[in-house]
Amino acid sequence: MTEIADAALDMDRCWDAVVSRDSGSDGAFVYAVRSTGIYCRPSCPSRRPRREQVAFFALPDAAELAGFRACKRCTPREVCPVAPGAAVVAAACAEIAVRQEQPPTLVELGAAVGMSPHHLQRTFKRLVGVSPREYADALRLEALKGQLRDGERVSEAIYAAGYGSPSRIYERADAQLGMPPAVYRGGGKGMQIGFTIVDSALGRLLVAATSRGVCAVSLGDDDEHLEYELRAEYRLAEIVRDDEIGDAVDAILAYLDGQRPSLNLPIDVQATAFQRQVWQALQAIPYGETRTYMQIAEGLGNRKAVRAVGRACATNPVSLVVPCHRAVGSDGKLHGFRWGLERKQALIDMEKRRYS
Numbered sequence: 001m002t003e004i005a006d007a008a009l010d011m012d013r014c015w016d017a018v019v020s021r022d023s024g025s026d027g028a029f030v031y032a033v034r035s036t037g038i039y040c041r042p043s044c045p046s047r048r049p050r051r052e053q054v055a056f057f058a059l060p061d062a063a064e065l066a067g068f069r070a071c072k073r074c075t076p077r078e079v080c081p082v083a084p085g086a087a088v089v090a091a092a093c094a095e096i097a098v099r100q101e102q103p104p105t106l107v108e109l110g111a112a113v114g115m116s117p118h119h120l121q122r123t124f125k126r127l128v129g130v131s132p133r134e135y136a137d138a139l140r141l142e143a144l145k146g147q148l149r150d151g152e153r154v155s156e157a158i159y160a161a162g163y164g165s166p167s168r169i170y171e172r173a174d175a176q177l178g179m180p181p182a183v184y185r186g187g188g189k190g191m192q193i194g195f196t197i198v199d200s201a202l203g204r205l206l207v208a209a210t211s212r213g214v215c216a217v218s219l220g221d222d223d224e225h226l227e228y229e230l231r232a233e234y235r236l237a238e239i240v241r242d243d244e245i246g247d248a249v250d251a252i253l254a255y256l257d258g259q260r261p262s263l264n265l266p267i268d269v270q271a272t273a274f275q276r277q278v279w280q281a282l283q284a285i286p287y288g289e290t291r292t293y294m295q296i297a298e299g300l301g302n303r304k305a306v307r308a309v310g311r312a313c314a315t316n317p318v319s320l321v322v323p324c325h326r327a328v329g330s331d332g333k334l335h336g337f338r339w340g341l342e343r344k345q346a347l348i349d350m351e352k353r354r355y356s
């Protein structure tokens with residue numbers, strides 16, 4: 001989402017404006033700092049972040065959609081947006097926010113803010129990164145997630161978030177939340193998880209398992225961060241360090257060394273029926289080969305599900321065991337890999353070498 005929103009901006013010029021605290025650029029864009037989760041106007045007096053920590057957004061609403069909060073010091077929402085169409089789009093965002101229970105149609109929205117539906121759709125997408133409809137969906141999903149985190153009963157949270165009926169959210173949440181609401185709220189409740197972190201050919205490797213199977217496989221540079229992510233994913237589970245979980249770790253290490261073509265390990269993860277279908281399709285891709293997201297969607301008999309397939313790949317908690325690295329974009333390029341594109345490329349290269 002960040003990348004799409006960035007497309008409307010010249011990021012080098014934005015960065016220059018941030019470095020020089022250019023108040024003349026206030027309203028032209030906001031910058032968000034990944035490490036703090038806060039976004040600011042260019043002239044904010046706060047300490048300058050490192051460039052690689054920064055994302056730029058044309059509108060405060062786009063920054064908030066990406067999960068950032070407004071800085072209390074420079075109050076970036078109080079600046080009038082200056083980009084052509086920006087004030088109208090900001091008004092449309094506000095209109096959608098107050099009508100969450102029954103989001104306006106594009107025609108209604110256009111009438112409310114005084115712009116033709118077609119023009120509004122394009123301007124909105126350029127400045128916010130998504131269409132008004134997707135924006136409304138995202139707002140409701142965020143509201144729902146917040147309420148589920150706060151421990152509201154699932155059915156109450158669904159109504160409170162403005163979804164007319166539970167069936168609608170279940171249809172969408174499946175693809176967007178990564179799992180059905182009841183499970184998301186669970187946070188791994190009742191699971192007993194042992195994990196270990198070892199060295200591997202691709203950096204630090206975390207493997208976690210229950211008595212029934214592997215529930216997390218992740219790669220990184222930093223043990224603390226790997227453990228943190230595991231605990232965040234299964235925040236209600238009982239998690240203990242257990243360096244004796246043995247077999248699965250040996251198998252994965254052998255695989256990473258190119259000595260083992262398949263990882264037929266039992267897995268114990270909570271997932272929707274759709275995610276399971278996608279993961280099974282990934283496991284069916286032969287070692288050393290790749291498939292596009294579209295090919296996988298077609299294989300499931302639903303060309304339209306291509307984005308949902310991408311999301312199912314991105315939310316795969318057991319990388320390598322479910323080889324989501326064998327899924328690539330239709331242009332053959334690598335898209336997103338939770339553990340970094342370099343690792344994804346290294347995995348594909350390793351498999352190709354062994355295969356040929």
Ligand SMILES: [Zn+2]
Pocket residue numbers: 039040041044045046071072073074075
């Ligand atoms: Zn600020």
